[in-house]
Amino acid sequence: xxxxxxxxxxxxxxxxxxxxxxxxxxxxxxxxxxxxxxxxxxxxxxxxxxxxxxxxxxxxxxxxxxxxxxxxxxxxxxxxxxxxxxxxxxxxxxxxxxxxxxxxxxxxxxxxxxxxxxxxxxxxxxxxxxxxxxxxxxxxxxxxxxxxxxxxxxxxxxxxxxxxxxxxxxxxxxxxxxxxxxxxxxxxxxxxxxxxxxxxxxxxxxxxxxxxxxxxxxxxxxxxxxxxxxxxxxxxxxxxxxxxxxxxxxxxxxxxxxxxxxxxxxxxxxxxxxxxxxxxxxxxxxxxxxxxxxxxxxxxxxxxxxxxxxxxxxxxxxxxxxxxxxxxxxxxxxxxxxxxxxxxxxxxxxxxxxxxxxxxxxxxxxxxxxxxxxxxxxxxxxxxxxxxxxxxxxxxxxxxxxxxxxxxxxx
Numbered sequence: 001x002x003x004x005x006x007x008x009x010x011x012x013x014x015x016x017x018x019x020x021x022x023x024x025x026x027x028x029x030x031x032x033x034x035x036x037x038x039x040x041x042x043x044x045x046x047x048x049x050x051x052x053x054x055x056x057x058x059x060x061x062x063x064x065x066x067x068x069x070x071x072x073x074x075x076x077x078x079x080x081x082x083x084x085x086x087x088x089x090x091x092x093x094x095x096x097x098x099x100x101x102x103x104x105x106x107x108x109x110x111x112x113x114x115x116x117x118x119x120x121x122x123x124x125x126x127x128x129x130x131x132x133x134x135x136x137x138x139x140x141x142x143x144x145x146x147x148x149x150x151x152x153x154x155x156x157x158x159x160x161x162x163x164x165x166x167x168x169x170x171x172x173x174x175x176x177x178x179x180x181x182x183x184x185x186x187x188x189x190x191x192x193x194x195x196x197x198x199x200x201x202x203x204x205x206x207x208x209x210x211x212x213x214x215x216x217x218x219x220x221x222x223x224x225x226x227x228x229x230x231x232x233x234x235x236x237x238x239x240x241x242x243x244x245x246x247x248x249x250x251x252x253x254x255x256x257x258x259x260x261x262x263x264x265x266x267x268x269x270x271x272x273x274x275x276x277x278x279x280x281x282x283x284x285x286x287x288x289x290x291x292x293x294x295x296x297x298x299x300x301x302x303x304x305x306x307x308x309x310x311x312x313x314x315x316x317x318x319x320x321x322x323x324x325x326x327x328x329x330x331x332x333x334x335x336x337x338x339x340x341x342x343x344x345x346x347x348x349x350x351x352x353x354x355x356x357x358x359x360x361x362x363x364x365x366x367x368x369x370x371x372x373x374x375x376x377x378x379x380x381x382x383x384x385x386x387x388x389x390x391x392x393x394x395x396x397x398x399x400x401x402x403x404x405x406x407x408x409x410x411x
Contacts (some may be wrong), residue, residue, distance in 0.1 A: 033062040033077040059084030073147040079114045080107035087117045101143045153362030178224050179216040182369045189292035196326035205285040208264035215244025271318040287320035340398045348373050355398040
């Protein structure tokens with residue numbers, strides 16, 4: 001039996017998704033694709049006990065298996081198949097999964113042609129038929145090791161980015177509490193809505209929700225407060241606010257893999273239109289953020305939930321279909337919401353939500369209504385007390401109790 005010929009190719013680790021959410025456990029499943037069922041049966045027999053194996057006899061069938069049974073760690077596909085070749089099949093797979101390790105299997109007659117395709121197609125290895133079980137096992141072990149390396153580097157980069165993003169948003173929230181406090185509330189609500197609507201790649205939505213507020217860094221505090229209170233402003237300020245997406249893009253465009261985050265930010269203030277297939281999730285994410293922003297604006301004005309929903313329903317057409325229904329599930333419109341109570345400022349605990357602006361005695365804003373108390377928040381208050389001869393903070397504050405508003409713990 002002919003030994004397997006190998007073509008080793010440099011396979012760059014795919015760029016990581018900067019997600020807040022924990023990555024799923026790495027897969028260890030193998031998908032074999034070949035139009036000769038006897039070959040599939042042979043693979044199942046020789047490696048099926050050692051690996052988790054799925055089989056497909058065509059590219060079209062393999063795509064369905066991939067969607068239903070994935071994710072897969074490794075795909076081994078025949079190069080020559082009717083209707084859809086192995087190369088064409090793997091191009092479709094790459095649109096869905098950038099991490100799966102792909103190997104091409106081909107006969108000697110097509111080896112050189114397949115090698116040329118492989119060099120430009122991000123294939124881990126090219127194997128020749130016929131293929132004995134021992135060597136296939138060795139190649140699968142190496143492919144799985146490569147897959148685990150990809151996942152480890154992705155998770156490490158994600159962890160680093162998560163920490164950096166959390167640190168940056170905490171700094172922004174402390175420096176500009178008004179709008180970056182709002183950004184965190186909007187982010188949390190948008191994330192809940194995205195879960196309810198089963199939107200993909202929610203890390204992009206969360207980053208877009210946070211960084212869509214970057215432009216407010218350019219405004220004086222007194223102008224920020226007027227915008228926050230929804231007061232009338234000169235047209236020149238409106239023109240500045242309308243250019244905030246440009247400001248956000250200027251800051252984010254140098255960061256890898258944030259191109260789609262920028263595209264979401266640019267669509268947030270647009271009325272929803274049925275998107276093209278390629279932009280479907282980006283457009284939906286933008287509309288979800290817009291809905292969360294509008295809800296937060298109305299809540300900040302002191303409206304009860306029934307009134308908020310009444311206002312939002314009048315403009316139903318500007319949001320994505322199902323958005324308001326999803327909102328009604330996560331924020332019961334018939335419920336006026338939990339009741340606020342007054343407590344001593346020293347009694348603030350993580351997870352509480354303040355129900356009025358927290359200001360120093362000189363009027364300077366420390367945190368806006370709706371801010372969630374966390375350990376960082378409490379540390380800021382302690383630092384204020386240490387920095388003044390007399391306590392600069394009010395003795396009491398209105399809060400809503402309960403852990404349901406607690407900050408998400410870092411993944």
